[in-house]
Amino acid sequence: MTRLILVLGDQLSPDIAALQEADKARDVIVMAEVAHEARYVPHHPKKIAFIFAAMRKFAAKRAADGWRVAYTRLDDPENSGSIPGELLRRAAAHDATEVIATEPGEWRLISALEDCPIPVLQMPDTRFLASHERFETWAEGRKQLRMEYFYREMRRETGYLMDGDKPAGGKWNFDHDNRKPAPEDISFEGPLKFTPDEVVEEVLDLVERRFGNNFGTLRPFWFATDPHQAREAMTHFIDHALPRFGDYQDAMLADNRFLYHSILSVYINAGLLDWREVCDAAEAAWRAGHAPLNAVEGFIRQIIGWREYMRGIYFREGPDYTARNALGHDADLPDFFWTGETDMRCVAKAVGQTRDEAYAHHIQRLMVTGNFALLAGVAPAQVHEWYLAVYADAYEWVEAPNVIGMSQFADGGLLGSKPYVSSGAYIDRMSDYCKGCAYKVKQKTGEGACPFNLLYWHFLMRHRDRFEKNPRVAQMYRTFDRMEEDRRKTILKEGDALMARLADGARI
Ligand code: FAD
Ligand code: DLZ
Ligand code: SF4
Numbered sequence: 001m002t003r004l005i006l007v008l009g010d011q012l013s014p015d016i017a018a019l020q021e022a023d024k025a026r027d028v029i030v031m032a033e034v035a036h037e038a039r040y041v042p043h044h045p046k047k048i049a050f051i052f053a054a055m056r057k058f059a060a061k062r063a064a065d066g067w068r069v070a071y072t073r074l075d076d077p078e079n080s081g082s083i084p085g086e087l088l089r090r091a092a093a094h095d096a097t098e099v100i101a102t103e104p105g106e107w108r109l110i111s112a113l114e115d116c117p118i119p120v121l122q123m124p125d126t127r128f129l130a131s132h133e134r135f136e137t138w139a140e141g142r143k144q145l146r147m148e149y150f151y152r153e154m155r156r157e158t159g160y161l162m163d164g165d166k167p168a169g170g171k172w173n174f175d176h177d178n179r180k181p182a183p184e185d186i187s188f189e190g191p192l193k194f195t196p197d198e199v200v201e202e203v204l205d206l207v208e209r210r211f212g213n214n215f216g217t218l219r220p221f222w223f224a225t226d227p228h229q230a231r232e233a234m235t236h237f238i239d240h241a242l243p244r245f246g247d248y249q250d251a252m253l254a255d256n257r258f259l260y261h262s263i264l265s266v267y268i269n270a271g272l273l274d275w276r277e278v279c280d281a282a283e284a285a286w287r288a289g290h291a292p293l294n295a296v297e298g299f300i301r302q303i304i305g306w307r308e309y310m311r312g313i314y315f316r317e318g319p320d321y322t323a324r325n326a327l328g329h330d331a332d333l334p335d336f337f338w339t340g341e342t343d344m345r346c347v348a349k350a351v352g353q354t355r356d357e358a359y360a361h362h363i364q365r366l367m368v369t370g371n372f373a374l375l376a377g378v379a380p381a382q383v384h385e386w387y388l389a390v391y392a393d394a395y396e397w398v399e400a401p402n403v404i405g406m407s408q409f410a411d412g413g414l415l416g417s418k419p420y421v422s423s424g425a426y427i428d429r430m431s432d433y434c435k436g437c438a439y440k441v442k443q444k445t446g447e448g449a450c451p452f453n454l455l456y457w458h459f460l461m462r463h464r465d466r467f468e469k470n471p472r473v474a475q476m477y478r479t480f481d482r483m484e485e486d487r488r489k490t491i492l493k494e495g496d497a498l499m500a501r502l503a504d505g506a507r508i
Contacts, residue, residue, distance in 0.1 A: 002094045003027045004070075004087060006101040006120070008109070009037065009051040010395055012058040013271035014227075017102040017123035024067055028094050031059050032072035032086040034079065040108070041389040044216035045207050046223065046358040050392055053203040053225040054270055060199075061226075070094070074206060083109065084116040091118050105311075105397035107319035127271065128311060129154055129304055135312030145414065148173065150312070151305030160283055160300050161293070168286075173301065174246065174294035181430050182251035182259075188244070190256075191263040192236040193222035194229050215338050215390060217356050223266060223392065230264075230272035237262040238281050238291075246295035250363045252431035254345065257353045261361045262299070265393035268307075275303050310401040313415055322400050325380050326412035327463060333373065333382040334502055342508060344451060345437035346427050347372055358392035365391075366420055367427065370407035374421055375455035376502055377462070380410035418472040421459055424450035445490050451498060451508055458495030 005022040007029055022029070033052050052074070059071045070090045072079050080089055087099055099120040104110050113120040124131060130138070130150075138153060139145055152172050155161065161168040196204060200221065208218055224230040241260040248260050267273040279300050286296040314321060336342040340351040350368040354360050360369070365387070373383045380403070387403045388394045405415030424441040428434040434441040434450075443449040460467065460476055467473045480488065501508060 033074040036082040044358040045218040047392040154304040177294040188241040230267040243291040246298040329377040343438040346433035380408040423456040424452040
C-alpha cells in the first residue's frame with residue numbers, strides 16, 4: 001500500500017526522519033506550498049520566497065533521485081490551502097491510507113496533523129542534538145533551568161572543544177572576552193550572496209504577486225536556496241568572519257547589518273545545513289589555528305547550547321507557552337515596528353534592516369526591539385507574532401522561547417534569571433546609533449531625553465514587587481532610591497507621559 005511521506009518547508013534535509021522510513025518503490029513524497037502556512041502570520045516576503053524556492057529545489061532533487069513526488073505549488077488550481085487538505089487530496093489520488101511525517105516545530109501543526117482524518121505517524125525530528133527525552137532527563141528535578149549547565153553536558157556529549165573531560169582553555173565559557181563595543185571598521189564584507197536563478201526568479205514573481213503587501217522588501221533576494229549554496233555560505237563565514245565573531249558578537253553598527261555574524265540560522269533551521277557540519281567546521285578552524293578559542297567557543301555555544309536549549313524549553317513547556325504574560329503587559333505593538341517611522345535611531349535602523357533583509361542579529365533583536373517592547377509593556381503575544389513574521393529564520397520552536405522567554409520575561413523567569421532591559425547607556429556603549437539620533441542618550445529627563453532612559457525606570461518601578469529582590473536587578477532599585485525625590489517624581493511623571501503618547505500612537 002502506498003504511504004504519503006510529508007516533508008514540510010523547514011524539513012529540507014535529505015535524511016529527515018520521515019524519508020528514512022520511506023520506501024522509494026511504493027511511497028510518495030508530499031510537499032505543498034499552502035496559503036494557510038504562508039498566512040497564519042504575515043511572513044516577510046523574503047522568508048516565504050526562501051522557503052518556497054528551497055522546497056522546489058528539494059523536491060526536484062528527490063524526483064531526480066527516483067522518488068515519486070507530489071508537489072503542490074501555491075497557485076495550483078487544485079490547491080486546498082492547508083497541509084491536512086493536501087494530504088487528503090493526495091491520499092485520494094494515490095490510494096494511500098497512511099502518512100509518515102516528521103514532527104513539526106510548531107504545536108499548531110502538530111495538532112493539525114493529529115486531527116487529520118487519515119492517520120499520520122509523526123516521527124521524532126532527529127536533526128537535533130537533544131531529543132525531547134534527553135532534554136527531559138536533564139531538566140527533571142532541577143529547581144532552576146539554566147542554559148549554561150545544559151550546554152556543559154552537550155559539550156561533554158559531543159566532545160567539542162574538550163581536552164579529555166576538561167573544557168579546552170580551562171573554561172567552559174569565554175563570554176567575558178566577547179563583549180567588545182562596535183569597532184571603527186569591519187573587515188568582513190558580509191554573507192555570501194547568491195544571484196537568483198530561474199527557479200528563484202519564478203518564486204519571486206509569485207511572492208511579489210501574492211504577498212507584495214506584507215511588511216518586508218523582496219528584492220534584492222540573495223539567500224542560498226540549496227544545500228550546496230548553504231555550504232558555500234558556511235565556508236565563507238568560517239574563512240572570513242569566525243575569527244572575530246566572538247569579539248564583536250554584541251556590537252551594533254548603523255551602517256553594517258551583519259558585522260561578524262554567520263547568517264546561517266535561516267539555512268540550519270530549514271534543513272539546508274546540519275548543525276554538526278557547522279560546528280565541525282568551526283572546531284576545525286580553531287584546531288588549525290585559524291580562529292581563536294573565544295570565537296569558536298562562543299559560536300559553538302550558540303548552536304549546541306542556546307539553540308538546543310530553546311527547543312527543549314519549547315517542547316517541555318507545551319502549547320500554552322506563547323500565551324504566557326507573567327508581567328501582565330497589554331499595550332499594543334507600536335506601529336513603528338511595521339513602518340520604521342520613529343525618531344529613535346536604534347529602533348529605526350533595526351526595523352529598517354529587518355524590513356530589507358528579514359534579518360537582524362541577536363543583540364538588535366534582544367536589546368533594541370525586544371528591549372523597547374518590554375520597557376513599553378507591549379502584550380507578549382503581539383511581540384511574538386511580530387518576530388515570527390519578520391525573520392527568515394523564525395519558526396515557533398526557536399522564536400517563541402527567545403521572545404516569550406528570553407526577551408519579554410513573559411514566562412516569569414523560567415528561561416532567564418533577569419529581564420533583558422536597559423537604558424540608552426547600553427545601546428550607546430555597544431553601538432554607534434546614538435551619535436546620529438534625534439534624542440540625547442545622556443539626557444535622562446526633559447525635552448530630547450532618550451525614551452529608553454525614561455522607560456527603563458518606568459519599567460523597574462512598575463514591577464518593583466517582582467524584581468526588587470532579584471540579586472541581578474536589586475542594585476538598580478538602590479540607585480533609583482538614592483536620587484532626590486523631585487528627580488524621581490520627574491522621571492516617573494515623564495515616563496507616564498511617554499507611555500500615554502505611545503498608547504495614543506503619537507510619533508516618538
Ligand atoms: P550567529 O550570531 O552567527 O550565531 C550562530 C548560530 O547560533 C545561529 O545561526 C543560530 O543557529 C544559533 N543561535 C544563536 N543564538 C541563538 C538563540 N538565542 N537561540 C537559538 N539559536 C541561536 N533565532 C532563530 O533561529 N530563529 C528565531 O526566530 C529567533 N528569534 C529570536 C528572537 C529574539 C527576540 C531574540 C533575542 C533572538 C532570536 N533568535 C532567533 C536567536 C538569534 O538572534 C538568531 O539565531 C541569530 O540572530 C541568527 O543570526 P546568525 O545566524 O547570524 O547568528
Ligand atoms: C513558514 C512556512 C511557510 C511560509 N510556508 C510553508 C508552506 O507553504 N508549506 C510548508 O510545508 N511549510 C511552510 N512553512 C513552514 C511551516 O509553516 C511551519 O512553520 C514549520 O513547518 C514548523 O516547523
Ligand atoms: Fe536609541 Fe536612545 Fe541612542 Fe537614540 S539616544 S539611538 S533612542 S538609545
